[in-house]
Amino acid sequence: MPREMREAVVELPNGLSTHYYEWPGSGPKLVFLHPSAGYGRMWEWTVDALGDRFHVFAADQRGHGFSGRPEGDYSAEEYADDVALFMDAVGIERAVIVGHSLGGRVAQVFAGRYPERIEGMVLVASPHLSNFHATREAARAVLANAADTLGHPEEFASVDEALAFMKARWPWSPESDGSLRHRIAYNFEHRDGGRVAPRYDNIRVAQGLAHLTANLRPYAARAECPVMILLAKQGSLTRPQAEELAGYWRDARIVEIDGTYALQMDNPQALAGAIADFAATVGAG
Known part of the structure; x- marks a missing residue:
């Protein structure tokens, strides 16, 4: 059953107008x-699968959705600072x-920069190998992806045209499961x-994608919280790769879930179950 959902906008001290969704609940945050290219909703x-055991917040990050698109480098560091300011604005001390x-990527940097504010970190269908092993070939793939994003159309003549575009680029989100329709409706x-336009800024998204080659190992070394890597069984990251990456944190575990990439739409029930179990083991409150 769908949960009560609220929408609001907060103005952060750094000038970012942040639109977010909130699902009130009696439990941990x-x-x-x-x-x-995603969106908070x-x-x-x-969240529906989690039930009211948690108080949940999901913001449209800078350059996405209904939030602002300020000037800046759109690095994971900048995004992480946004998260800290957002938590201040909505009254979240730890989560x-x-x-x-x-x-x-943002969560990894946040955990390293604000260890006192994070009770646990869940990495869905990530982390990315390129953030830990920035090989030449990895850099080539990252930059090619960013360059492709620069060419994303900023408007489509119809919903069908937009769906065709997304199917070609996000084959893990078949229309039959409703996820692409959800994107059309809310993103x-x-x-x-009948024209439709993405709510994400393709230039800002491309800037963020270029940071897939940034070295995140120092942030992993600074993180103090438990980490759960949610490995999509049909995804591109293999179990041995995930085990290697888990070694960069002091306390990391791997949980495998059926799905390809967008587990929040691919398999929300299993994702919610894994998150709830993890939150219970880390004593989130």
Whole structure:
């Protein structure tokens, strides 16, 4: 059953206008961070599956959704500072941070820079190998992806045209499961004549993607909280790779979930169960 959801906007001290979703609950606080080209509401199926055991927040990060698109370098460090200011603004002292892809990079930096504010970190279908082993080939793939994102259309003539574009680039999100329709409904602006436009800024997203080659090992060394790597069984990250990456943290565990990449839409029930179990083991409160 869908949970009560609130929407609001807060103005952060750094000038960022941040739009966010909130699902009130009686239990510990969770902060969800979406991937590149994502949006806060994409977590709602996972939140519904969690029930009212948690008080959940999910913001549209800078350059995404209804939030602002200020000037800046769009590094994981800048995003992490946004998270700290957002938590201040909505009255969160400590939380379990759940991050997917971009959100996972932000969570990793946040855990290293603000260890006193994070009770546990959940990395959904991440971390990325390129943030720990910045080989030449990895850099090539990262920069090619960023360059492709620069060419994303800023408007589509119709919903069908937008769906066709997304199917070609996000094959792990088949239309049949409703995830692409969800993106169209909540992450696109609907204009006259049936035209639709993505709510993410493709230039800012490309800037963020370029940071997939940034070295995050120093932040892992500074993190003090427990870490859970949620490995998508049909994803690109292998179990041996995940085990190697887990070694960069003091206390990291790996949990495998059926799915390909966007587990919050691919398998929200299993994702919610893993998050709830993890929060219980870390004593989130």
